[in-house]
Amino acid sequence: MEAVSGADLDRMTDRLFLEGRRKQSAFWVLLTLAAIIAGAGVVADSDATVIGAMIVAPLMTPILGTALAVVLADRSRIVRGVTIVLAGAALVVALGFLLGLLVPEPVVAATNSEVAARVSPDLIDLVASLATGLVGAFALVRDDVSDTLPGVAIAISLVPPLAVVGLTLESGAPGQALGALLLFASNVAAIVATGTGLLLVYRVRAAAEAAGRPVGHLGVGTMAVVAGFVVIVAVPLGVASYRVFTDSTTIAGVRPVAEQWASARSWRIVSVSGTADAIQVDAIGPSPGPDTAALRRALDQAGYAGVAVAVSQAFGGTQELPATG
Incomplete structure (x- = not known):
């Protein structure tokens, strides 16, 4: 396996850490537009529109950035990455709720296939998210396969389920909103966990130390928190999978x-x-x-x-x- 170089590390940090007004403004503008597109696609029950929102959505960046910060044990960047992800999720949910106010009919699973596809996640969704997280991290460390990133954006469901959360909350279906939120949480957990694991396999920490970059102490507790996050979301997904099986x-x-x-x-x-x-x-x-x-x-x-x-x-x-x- 080819080791990550200092130049690769610079490329990754520049791409994933949203530092500077220009990067942050681009992120929030793209996320706002992606949220509107996703919400409109869900309301219109349009697969093509929702896929377009997946490609535009930039949420994968701070999530993978959090994984890189975990590997480097950079606590300030971990906190910043988590904060951006949570704030971004809240923005998408709020925009979905506002969009729901403009729709005369409730947007719920019974009448909308895009909603129905995102309110009952199971373990298969988690498995798919784990695999997608691996692909995203692999494309990150290997710039020669970066062309796969649009496919990764389509494969992982981040903004659409958040739009569904807002729309179903406005429609008076909190149970469905909780299911869509669980899908988003499982995807985030999978990306962070698999991204962290793959970056460790590629010896990113050693590359950072060799390049003279500051690297903190990566304790067992940090990795336990990442693994625990995956387990926490896996439990309700397992229950849902069992329910689907018995049904x-x-x-x-x-x-x-x-x-x-x-x-x-x-x-x-x-x-x-x-x-x-x-x-x-x-x-x-x-x-x-x-x-x-x-x-x-x-x-x-x-x-x-x-x-x-x-x-x-x-x-x-x-x-x-x-x-x-």
Whole structure:
């Protein structure tokens, strides 16, 4: 592995540490524009617009800068990087909230696919963020692969989930806002953790010492804080992943039972959706429809006594089948 030189270190610090009025003004202008683009893209439910915001958004810079500051054990720059990230996140959320005031209808997951894609993060999102953080750090230490950075910007989701936080808060959906905020936090944790690890592997500290740059003491406590941050966000993501797994398993198990029940009257199951606790079955067919009590008995026998089911029959309304277990 090729060692990082003093020139590489100068390039990295110049790119990542937002020091000086010119760099800071560029950052805040770009972030403001990215927030507006992302919010508008979410409201319009437009993938292309949201991707455009990802490319423009400069939040990756202070996050990777924080990782570099951690490696160099530069406490003042760590504090400055964290402050910029938090202030930037607050700005995007505020702009999203203000944009929501201009929209007559609520912007929530039930009616917007861009929102739905960002309010239920799971461990897969964390894994993707870890990999993306590695790519970003690798592109940083290797200037010959810097062309991959636009791809990194698209792969990592930073500004769009923050815009979703603001929009869903304004729409009166704090639970969805919390989910989008968790997605952002997991992405930040992953970038800092993998960025720190890769910069250590490339011996950035040794390069800084050899070049006569000030390097602080990198204690075990600092690395424990970084790792702990990842663990903290991984726990709710793991819970969410388990919930998604149980929901999909329950739906997959209920569907064949419902299809067999419907076929007795030449009916057809249109869809089976819901959660592990409550399932919605949509069926269609000629009148009269199948006996819903028979479906309840069949589900109980199949081991789904604890699952409440709502059966929606075409031209027959919806019938509730409470859980019996």
